[in-house]
Every structure is written in structure tokens, then in C-alpha cells.
Amino acid sequence: MAEPVLSVRNLHVRFRTGDGILHAVKGIDLDINPGETVAIVGESGSGKSQTMMSVMGLLASNGWAEGSVKYRGEELVGLSPGRLNNYRGSKLTMIFQEPMTSLDPLYRIGDQLALPLTTHGGLSKAEARKRAIELLELVRIPDPARRIDAYPHEMSGGQRQRVMIAMALANNPDVLIADEPTTALDVTVQARILELLADLQKRLGMSIVFITHDLGVVRRFADRTYVMKRGEVVESGDTDTIFAAPKHPYTQMLIDAEPTGRKEPVASTAPVVLDARNMAVQFTLEKSFFGKATHVLRAVDDVSLRVRAGETVGVVGESGSGKSTLGRAILRLLPASGLVRFEDRNLMPLDRGGMRPLRRHLQLVFQDPFGSLSPRMTAGEIVTEGLLVHEPSISRKDRDRRAAQAFEEVQLDPAWRNRFPHEFSGGQRQRIAIARAMILHPKLVVLDEPTSALDRSVQKEIVELLRGLQKAHGLAYVFISHDLAVVRALSDEIMVMKSGKVVERGTAEEIFDRPEEDYTRDLIAAAFLTERGNAEAATQPLAS
Structure with missing residues (x-):
């Protein structure tokens, strides 16, 4: 050997x-x-x-x-x-788990891809740029000649990970x-x-x-x-x-280990927590010399959704489909057009000051836990940060007590709340992020890939945790994910997005058992291909 x-x-x-x-x-x-x-x-x-x-x-x-x-x-x-x-x-090269924290936010993608090529490969700047475009094409970044000049925040989570893969492969x-x-x-x-x-x-x-x-x-x-x-x-x-x-x-x-079971249906009489209609978000990618937009991306295009108390709407689609942008738009974290009504209040006319009292009721769990956790704060301080804003009168002792309770809810040892984020695994950091959202007892939670960093056994626990919290408090969830096994286990209704539009929607059973669109069938086929992992799956062709 x-x-x-x-x-x-x-x-x-x-x-x-x-x-x-x-x-x-x-x-x-x-x-x-x-x-x-x-x-x-x-x-x-x-x-x-x-x-x-x-x-x-x-x-x-x-x-x-x-x-x-x-x-x-x-x-x-x-x-x-x-x-x-x-x-x-x-x-020896390494593709890291959290691409947003591995890519420098101040430098364009092309410059970061060129660095290992010039440092270790001895290429000139021109040669490195040409090779960088080839690498982006290799990992299927659309329009690589244009996207090479993008910054990391201008790419989706999946696209950033593909950039990391390209960087790791740069020098063979x-x-x-x-x-x-x-x-x-x-x-x-x-x-x-x-x-x-x-x-x-x-x-x-x-x-x-x-x-x-x-x-x-x-x-x-x-x-x-x-x-x-x-x-x-x-x-x-x-x-x-x-x-x-x-x-x-x-x-x-x-x-x-795999998430099992199905969510109990919500009563048709349950109050509507979120009603979003005709949502649209667009980004200007290029401007002319005179400042006129010449290349506009419609990231969300005429999307509507309604979520009742105790209900989960799952949003699925490929990277860049607009699902994460939609989640941020309905929380008023991005400029958008359309109507967003939270309970009986229209959020669209509200400025930052008007939104602030409502923020505790509208929470977001981010896709990248390490990037959303301050490295200078302990886990306990991170989890209770929202209490300082929304419940400033409570004592430090009470905040610490509630932090311990929140840690227990997400299956973390409360004694660990004095550790810093880098001392936790990726899955543990995501549970801290979930605890930070739940400690404020929100009414609507947008969960953006909340289980993507978790192993299957912990995913199963988190699915059960989210179900329990939802049932106990009547929480409304918008659950954004590419993990169809988790979406199926948590969702009442599923929206399938492609290129900013909703191409199909229905109950979890309808989407998985009777999908109508080819795109939906491709997603499901690819999910089963990677999930079941048996000998038969290894011989099946990829979805086109």
C-alpha cells in the first residue's frame, strides 16, 4: 500500500x-x-x-x-x-464551514480568488484574473465575468460557499x-x-x-x-x-437520525400574524455614467404570503432564488415595495424608530451563526442582548437567569454561557442564535436556514424544539431552507421560489406527493438523492 x-x-x-x-x-x-x-x-x-x-x-x-x-x-x-x-x-487547502466569515467583506471576489494564485501559483495579476473567472465558471457561478467584481455581501450563502470551493481548488x-x-x-x-x-x-x-x-x-x-x-x-x-x-x-x-413526524395543522380560525402582498425587491447592479440604472436584478418579484399564529410557511428554492431576501423584506430589513401587515398594523410606512418597538415581536435567525455572533461577547451576553433594548429595567441577575433558561431550551449546558463563540462548534453556535431570538418571546420568527449547520441528530432535536415552542406560544414561522426533510417535518404550507418568483405553493403533502412543476420535482429528486444515501441512489443521475 x-x-x-x-x-x-x-x-x-x-x-x-x-x-x-x-x-x-x-x-x-x-x-x-x-x-x-x-x-x-x-x-x-x-x-x-x-x-x-x-x-x-x-x-x-x-x-x-x-x-x-x-x-x-x-x-x-x-x-x-x-x-x-x-x-x-x-x-493542503481547506473549505471552511462559514463562508461569510472566511471571505473579506472589503475585497471583491476576484481579488480574493487571485491571492492564492499569485502567492502560491506565481501567476501575474492578469493571468490570475483569467484563472479566477475559469474557477467561478467551474463551480457554476452564473455570469462569472461580471460576478468576479462582486463583494461577498452581494452573493447568496450558496454562492459564497462556491467561491470558497473555487479558492481551495485554485492551485490543484x-x-x-x-x-x-x-x-x-x-x-x-x-x-x-x-x-x-x-x-x-x-x-x-x-x-x-x-x-x-x-x-x-x-x-x-x-x-x-x-x-x-x-x-x-x-x-x-x-x-x-x-x-x-x-x-x-x-x-x-x-x-x-432524521427529522420525523409531521406538524399538527393550525386551526383555520387562528389569527393572521403576517400578511404580505405583492412584495418586490430589486437591486441595481450597474449604473451608467450619469447614475441611471442599467442592470437591475429583481430578487423578489410579486410574492405574497400569509402566516397565522401557530402556522409554518416553508420557503424553498435554489441559492439565489430570493428566499432569504424575501425573509428580510417582510421584516423591513431591506427596502421593498408591496404591503406588509403585522397583526393589525401596516409596517410599510414605519421608519426605523417606528419599527423599533415591534422588533421584539419580529425575530430573525440568520443562516451564518458565526457571522451574526459578536466574537467579543460571551454567549450569555449575546443571548440577552435583546433584553437590554426591550426590557432595560430588569436586573443583571434576572437577565442571567433567563439566559440559563434559554440555553436549556436549545439543549445547551447553561454553564457554557460564559464561553465565547469561537469556543463552540458550528451547530452549538446556531443554537445560541436560536436562543437569542426566542428569549424575547416573539410572535413571528423568520428562520433562515436555521438547521443548515447542525448534524442530523441535533436537527431532529431542534425540529422538535421549534414545534414545542410554536405550540406553547402560538408562534408563526417563516422557515427558509434547502433541506427538504426538515421543511417537510415543520411546514403547513410550502412555497417554491425560482428567480424571485413563486412557481408553486401548496400543503407539505401536495408539494411532496403531487408536485406540479418540473423545477419542484427536480428539487425533490436531488434531495432524496443526497438524503437516502443507499446503493441505489449512488447510481441515479443528477437532476438536470
Whole structure:
């Protein structure tokens, strides 16, 4: 057998925290062979991401690694940043889980793509720009010659993740570490990106390490799998063998975990919380010399929806379909035209001051938890930040008590509220974001991909949590997601969006059992392809 391109032995990763030393990775061994795909799976907090962050020498300042990490026989642990840079970005590259925090908001996409090409590839600026456009086309960014000059905030979450993939592939690396590489992608693009990575791997001979909670992806693409729990590898081996005959109860639990059940229907007499009609949002992409708009994008085009107390309206569609923009528009976070009525009040004439008293009733859970959590605040301070605005008279002790209660509601240890965001896993950060919204007891919550960063077992818990909160408080949800299994488990009504328009709507049963539009059928087909992960699925063609 060929010598491993990457070999890890007795790796320990620890962090200094306000609660003492956190032992995140506990003496694990793993090997990555040339040209193979290896998956590292486990729940949030299992240590899978920190394992690969230590390989790249990218641990937070309060963390350190002990043990051995060898790339083609060269020891990486203990190398200076300068020597590590000889490998990072060229031989070893990484696609990060949260693209918005990995891309610099002050620089255009093209400049950021050009950096590894000029630094490690030796290309000129002109050559790097040409190659950057080719990379954007490779990862299916529409109109790459135009989008290369966009800033990160001008792209959807899925498009930003595709930019990160393009950046990682820029210099044809030996080992590509993909930390939840398809988390922000809709199901059709996810399937195409995974096939793209598989094709590039075959062509370039690179090894791929998938860090993921999506076992459908693992079963379809990984040659070997390591299962991690609480910093330890509890099972490893050939992927087909692990799925066919898992030996550890934890592995079996991961395989079986998926959101189940259906939401109880809401009464037809329930009061209407939100009534949005003929919503439209447009962005000016280009202006003439005289300031006249020459290229306008209609991100939301004549969309209406109504949500009753206790009801969930699911909004699905591919990246760039306008679903997240719609969510922000109905909360008056973006300029829009149309009518937005919250209970008995028209929100459209209200300015920022007029909206402020209503904000506690209208909450948003963002897609990117790390980007929405201040790194300078503890988790407890983040969760109670809204109380300082909307309930300024309560004491610090009462705020802390309510923070502890909120942590319990989202299945986090209340003792962790003194930790900072970087000390949590991606899934744990998303639960903090949910707690921050729920602590104000809102009436309407727009949930923008709230489970996209969570492993399947935690998704199941969060779905049950959201159902319970909704039933107890009569909450109205607008649930935006590309995860159709979660949408089906939570929604009363589903709207399917494409290019800013609603192409189909109906009950969850109607959409999934009797879809009328080809676009809807493609979404469902791609979702089942990646979710069920069986041998039959691996042979099915992608949705067009």
C-alpha cells in the first residue's frame, strides 16, 4: 500500500476556557491515502473540525495541538507559520464551514480568488484574473465575468460557499479538507458540487477529507469513514461496511437520525400574524455614467404570503432564488415595495424608530451563526442582548437567569454561557442564535436556514424544539431552507421560489406527493438523492 499523504498519530487538541481546559480531541489516529476520499463524521462538538484545523495549524489562539501530523513524512506540528505557509494554500487547502466569515467583506471576489494564485501559483495579476473567472465558471457561478467584481455581501450563502470551493481548488492541492462544504448549498447545487469534486479528484489525483454531518454524502462519496464522539474515534473502516453493519451504538444512532413526524395543522380560525402582498425587491447592479440604472436584478418579484399564529410557511428554492431576501423584506430589513401587515398594523410606512418597538415581536435567525455572533461577547451576553433594548429595567441577575433558561431550551449546558463563540462548534453556535431570538418571546420568527449547520441528530432535536415552542406560544414561522426533510417535518404550507418568483405553493403533502412543476420535482429528486444515501441512489443521475 502507498504511503499515506497525510498521517495523524496520537493527536490531542486542548483549549483554555473560562471554565478550565477543554480537551476537544483525545489522542486520535487517522491516515489519508493518495487519491482517496475520507469522511470524518460525528455530532457537533465531537472534535471533527478541530482535528483538521490542527492539521492546518489554524487553531484559535487559546488552543494547542500535541502529537504528530505528517504530510508526506514532513512533521507539521510545531512548524512556524512561515514554514506552514509552504504547505497551506498549495499542498493542503481547506473549505471552511462559514463562508461569510472566511471571505473579506472589503475585497471583491476576484481579488480574493487571485491571492492564492499569485502567492502560491506565481501567476501575474492578469493571468490570475483569467484563472479566477475559469474557477467561478467551474463551480457554476452564473455570469462569472461580471460576478468576479462582486463583494461577498452581494452573493447568496450558496454562492459564497462556491467561491470558497473555487479558492481551495485554485492551485490543484494534494489534500482538500472540506469542512461541511455543502452546508449552505441547496440540494441540486449540492449534488452537482459533490460530483464536481469527485471529477476533479479523479482528474487531479488529490485526496479529499470530508468533515460532515450529512451521512447521505458520506455514503455516496467516501471510501473510508471515521466516526468521532466527544473527541475520540469510536469506529472507522470501509464506508460500505460501516453503513451495512455498524458496530458502535453511536454510529447506528447517527445513521437512524432524521427529522420525523409531521406538524399538527393550525386551526383555520387562528389569527393572521403576517400578511404580505405583492412584495418586490430589486437591486441595481450597474449604473451608467450619469447614475441611471442599467442592470437591475429583481430578487423578489410579486410574492405574497400569509402566516397565522401557530402556522409554518416553508420557503424553498435554489441559492439565489430570493428566499432569504424575501425573509428580510417582510421584516423591513431591506427596502421593498408591496404591503406588509403585522397583526393589525401596516409596517410599510414605519421608519426605523417606528419599527423599533415591534422588533421584539419580529425575530430573525440568520443562516451564518458565526457571522451574526459578536466574537467579543460571551454567549450569555449575546443571548440577552435583546433584553437590554426591550426590557432595560430588569436586573443583571434576572437577565442571567433567563439566559440559563434559554440555553436549556436549545439543549445547551447553561454553564457554557460564559464561553465565547469561537469556543463552540458550528451547530452549538446556531443554537445560541436560536436562543437569542426566542428569549424575547416573539410572535413571528423568520428562520433562515436555521438547521443548515447542525448534524442530523441535533436537527431532529431542534425540529422538535421549534414545534414545542410554536405550540406553547402560538408562534408563526417563516422557515427558509434547502433541506427538504426538515421543511417537510415543520411546514403547513410550502412555497417554491425560482428567480424571485413563486412557481408553486401548496400543503407539505401536495408539494411532496403531487408536485406540479418540473423545477419542484427536480428539487425533490436531488434531495432524496443526497438524503437516502443507499446503493441505489449512488447510481441515479443528477437532476438536470
